[in-house]
Amino acid sequence: MVVGRSQLLIDLVSNNSDLENILLRLKIILSDLGDQRIISWIKGELEGYSIEDGVESFPPYRILKGNPVGTFVVNGTTKYRNQQVPLEALIKDKELINDITVYYSRDNIKTIQHILGGENRDKYAKQISTSFCHSISRYDLQLLTMNVMIPSNQLEEIVSHVKSKLVEIIMELEKQFKNLDDLDIRSQIETNHTKKEQVTINIEKIIYEGSIEIGDNNKIKDSGIGKFFRR
Template sequence: MAKSKIIKDLANSSVDTITALKRTKVLVSAFNNAEISKWLDYEISGYPTDATLPSYRKVHGSLRGSYFKGSMANHMTWNNVSIPLGKMPDDIKELLLSVKFHESVEALRMLTEKSKAVGSEISKTIPADFFSNIAHFNNDPYMIITSARVIVGEHIVSNIFSVIENKLLDMLMILEKEFGCLDELDIDTTAKSEEEIEAINNKILVLVYNDNRVSIGDGNKIKDSTIASEIK
């Protein structure tokens, strides 16, 4: 069977991620599956602040900033350099370097395009009241941090799109196998039994939620830092 154009377009990158998500939303509406629809809606419109993010939207960056050592009258200064983490415990390091993207795919696309256009970096700002903790873990009372942010490479953000598109491709291929050509954006579920529909739903749900949905950093103030909508 020839592949549906909607699948070929996505596989060939002939359509953007937001268009593929909207097309898939129309297709799966026939299933009335709240979990699948919620995932599609969140990717299209963005994740609420209280929503649990999928693991592919939680990434890690590197700590960079400025600091000086010594007195105000006599000191050495380092600007926009990698800041050492010293003997920082792994759990705190995880919280510090973790960056969570709640933005819609369209907002993420604009973020990455702006980053490329101006040659800037995507970053998360670290609150100033955490600076002393970083110095403490470096066992350096003379280390005075003046700014700090977690830098996320543009390629890491771009990988979010790859994961989403791969999930959509797998989802569309399941639907095509079960219902035939998808190019009319309409599928007829009446020929399937309730058990068959449930089995299809379960296959799709596994594709969507095949990751650890535990939110790292719940209740910790670092997770409430200004997240990667910043480019500096």
């Protein structure tokens, strides 16, 4: 056991508890700060994120980039199955292509870890409607079906980001408060409101870092088209 470290941190770094358990314990502690943005992040990781809250509610590490794979017919004769779809040949609007291939991962962290531990870890995908596939088809390139496949390493990165943030948050709390394992810092906050404000700011910085960008630094816009594809 590392002397001076909380059991919460030890359990996290030694994998004695799953991330859901760590988040639940941390939620109890952080609720004493009374900061809605911090609690919203914990709630999102525990319960999943809602697209109705807007793009801004999604942490950058949960905005993923997938590969369009599907079935299509070229020149009415040659049929390709489960192949990379040449979207650039069908769509000239780069923003629309971006909307199609970007995926906002709403699943809670427990579900993501379950997917990674299962046999379908490489089948995580966003489905594109058949009607849309037909609407962008051309006479020489008929798109029948399409899914945007999300590489499993991107899901692993979500888990890594969450774990890293949890480590930083707990270490920040350890600097400022005693006995984290009591899951109660209320009395310590009441005696020092300045500390409460600074800790809140520091934890928010840990959670919400930078702007939402993907790929070649193109910012994701909350357009009407984007909302359609993220449903």
